[in-house]
Amino acid sequence: MNLPSILLGVILSTLYGAAFHLLRGGGPGRLILYLVLGWAGFWAGQILASQAGWTFGSLGSLHLGLATVMSLIFILLGHWLSLADSNQR
Secondary structure, three states: OOHHHHHHHHHHHHHHHHHHHHHHOOOHHHHHHHHHHHHHHHHHHHHHHHHHOOOOOEEOOEEHHHHHHHHHHHHHHHHHHHHHHHHHO
């Protein structure tokens, strides 16, 4: 991977987390949670697609398709788990 691919991945995964925060709301802690989950999911999807040789939605060396799907899965799962914690209180 080259630097432009890495920067595009960081920008897109940050936008996924920030957009979800904009839709769902919350404080700065939630924003950080969604950003970290977006980054982790995006790069987990990128690594998984690279290892498996999948080319779904690829843009150069960046596997946008699976990386985007994994990012959204991580964000939604993290959001759901964080709601379970706040309902316990």
